[in-house]
Amino acid sequence: MTTLELDNxxxxxxxxxxxxxxxxxxxxxxxxxxxxxxxCGKTTVLRVAAGLERLQRGRVRINGKVVADERSDLAPExxxxxxVFQDYALFPHLSxxxxxxxxxxxxxxxxxxxxxxxxxxxxxxxxxxxxxPHMLSGGQQQRVALARALAPEPQIMLLDEPFSGLDTTLRxxxxxDALRVLKENKTATLLVTHDPEEAMFMADRIAVMQRGKILxxxxxxxxxxxxxxxxxxxxxxEINRLKGHAVEGSVATPFGPVPNVQGGKDGPVxxxxxxxxxxxxxxxxxxxxxxxxxxxxxxxxxxxxxxLYLKCHDLDGGEVHLQARAPGNFQPEPGQILTVRLDLAQxxxxxxxxxx
Numbered sequence: 189m190t191t192l193e194l195d196n197x198x199x200x201x202x203x204x205x206x207x208x209x210x211x212x213x214x215x216x217x218x219x220x221x222x223x224x225x226x227x228c229g230k231t232t233v234l235r236v237a238a239g240l241e242r243l244q245r246g247r248v249r250i251n252g253k254v255v256a257d258e259r260s261d262l263a264p265e266x267x268x269x270x271x272v273f274q275d276y277a278l279f280p281h282l283s284x285x286x287x288x289x290x291x292x293x294x295x296x297x298x299x300x301x302x303x304x305x306x307x308x309x310x311x312x313x314x315x316x317x318x319x320x321p322h323m324l325s326g327g328q329q330q331r332v333a334l335a336r337a338l339a340p341e342p343q344i345m346l347l348d349e350p351f352s353g354l355d356t357t358l359r360x361x362x363x364x365d366a367l368r369v370l371k372e373n374k375t376a377t378l379l380v381t382h383d384p385e386e387a388m389f390m391a392d393r394i395a396v397m398q399r400g401k402i403l404x405x406x407x408x409x410x411x412x413x414x415x416x417x418x419x420x421x422x423x424x425x426e427i428n429r430l431k432g433h434a435v436e437g438s439v440a441t442p443f444g445p446v447p448n449v450q451g452g453k454d455g456p457v458x459x460x461x462x463x464x465x466x467x468x469x470x471x472x473x474x475x476x477x478x479x480x481x482x483x484x485x486x487x488x489x490x491x492x493x494x495x496l497y498l499k500c501h502d503l504d505g506g507e508v509h510l511q512a513r514a515p516g517n518f519q520p521e522p523g524q525i526l527t528v529r530l531d532l533a534q535x536x537x538x539x540x541x542x543x544x
Contacts, residue, residue, distance in 0.1 A: 189216050190252070191376035192237060192344050197246035199232050206232045208400035210246075214344070217374035219367070221387035223423070224397035230380045231348055233397075237378060238271060238346050239264035251343060267344075270337030270375075274349040276329045278321040278336075284308065285317040288336045307335040310369050327358040334366055338373060345370060345377040351386065363390060384424045388412070396420050418538050421460045428461040428510050430502070432537070439537055442479030442503055443530045448537045456540045463495070465534035466512035469527040479503060482510065482528045487519040494518040500528060 192214040199207040207229040214220050222230035235241040237248060239255070239262060248256040250269075255262040264271075278287050288304045295303070308314045311331040321329055330350060337345060350366070351359045367390055370377050381387050387394045388408040395405045396419075404416045415421035418429075432439040434448040434457045446459060471481060482500040496512040510528070520526065 190214070191216050191218075191250065192378065193247075193249040194233065194237060195247040195249070197233060197236055197243070197248070199229075199236055199241060199244050206400055207236070210397075210400070210402055212395060212402070212405070214376040214378060216376055217371060218393070219370060219377040219379060219391045221379045221381055221391035221394045222397055223381060223384060223387040223394050225382060225423075228397040229400040230397050234346050234348055234378055234380050237344075238269055239267050268342050269344045269346055270340065270342035272330075272333050272337050272345070272347045272350045274353055276321075276326075276333045278329055278332060280321050282320075283317065284313060284319050284321070284324070284332050287321070287332055288339050291336060291340045303339055307339040308332075310338070310372070311335045311365060325358075326354050327362045330354065330362055331365065334369065338369065338375070341373070343376065345375045347377060347379045349380055349382070352381070352383070359386075366390075388424075396423060413533065415536060418458065418460055418536075421536050421538075426463055426511055428459075428463065428466070430459040430461065430508065431540075432457050432459050434537065440503060441530070442500060442508075443528050444480070446530065446532060446535055446537060453539065457537050458540055460536040460538065461510070461530060462534040463511040463513035464493075465531040466498070466510055467529040467531060468496070468512055468514060468518075469529065471525045471527050480528050481525050484520045484522055484524045484526065485509075486522055489517050489519060492516070496520070498526070498528070 190213050194210060194212045197207055197210045210233055222233055224230050232241060236243055242261050243256040245258065247254060250267060255267050285304050288307055289300050292300045292303060305314055305317065308317055311334055313328060313331050313335060351363045354362060363386065379390055391408060393406060394408055394411055395402045396411060398419055404411055404420050411420060412424050421427060432441060434454045437448050438445045439448055439457055439459060479501060482498040485497040485499055487494055487496045494514045494517060498510045498512055500508050500510060502508050
């Protein structure tokens with residue numbers, strides 16, 4: 189069942205078109221992430237869905253009911269949505285229990301207390317009911333904010349960069365807990381983030397945005413493995429870019445031919461190669477002039493993987509620099525010569541006008 193539908197949403201701030209004809213839907217229990225750089229319009233989409241920005245063009249429906257169009261705009265408190273922001277927005281003068289109870293006005297005291305404790309227990313904060321926000325860590329405050337948003341049992345949860353203020357270890361733990369709770373409650377969730385790893389971890393589907401438009405919408409594996417353009421491919425991490433020319437469905441490279449799957453037509457293209465697609469093998473003869481050979485400039489251990497900077501040459505003899513990512517501790521000495529192969533599943537070809 190479709191819980192939230194955004195139909196042809198457009199929104200401008202003066203002469204700036206922040207959201208340009210965006211359509212999106214969320215099913216019950218589905219987590220969809222709006223992913224993109226700062227200023228791409230993702231937060232504006234969320235605020236329009238929440239009713240925090242008055243709809244200018246398009247239509248918003250919740251459970252099939254129109255809550256906003258060009259003639260009417262239902263107030264946020266009547267849309268049955270929960271909101272969690274980056275800054276937590278807890279009331280400092282209220283206890284943890286008081287913060288969670290704030291959205292439960294109108295219920296009997298016994299029912300409120302029961303619901304408050306159930307919500308806090310769900311996020312692992314039941315023992316802190318009588319504490320005040322200033323006594324909690326950032327991660328604990330974010331859990332309380334989530335419990336407060338979930339307590340009224342909203343149909344839809346709207347999360348705006350909710351974990352970006354936390355350190356890496358804590359962020360992983362809190363978002364893992366948050367995802368578990370959202371799935372348990374079967375809450376349709378729209379998550380705004382600029383972190384591709386977070387989007388891939390949290391979301392069932394990701395909508396990558398640029399300049400107010402959705403460039404691609406799909407499952408995380410689809411966006412990572414079958415990007416529609418270079419912007420989408422490059423947004424999921426560092427990427428190597430090489431110029432080339434497609435001829436009869438193939439692009440010649442120093443490391444062997446690459447099928448022109450994405451671009452289709454012959455002509456100037458750009459190859460986008462993920463660092464993990466650069467496969468390195470020992471070199472039997474130290475001949476750096478061969479096109480498939482690369483010289484190690486530096487290697488760094490990053491924990492679970494190693495990052496290598498390489499120097500090689502294109503087919504015209506020009507110098508090319510590549511990044512390679514290898515699993516585990518792989519740190520060849522600077523100056524060592526290695527053979528380069530490409531994993532074609534993580535190598536993409538786009539016409540030059542589609543590569544940026």
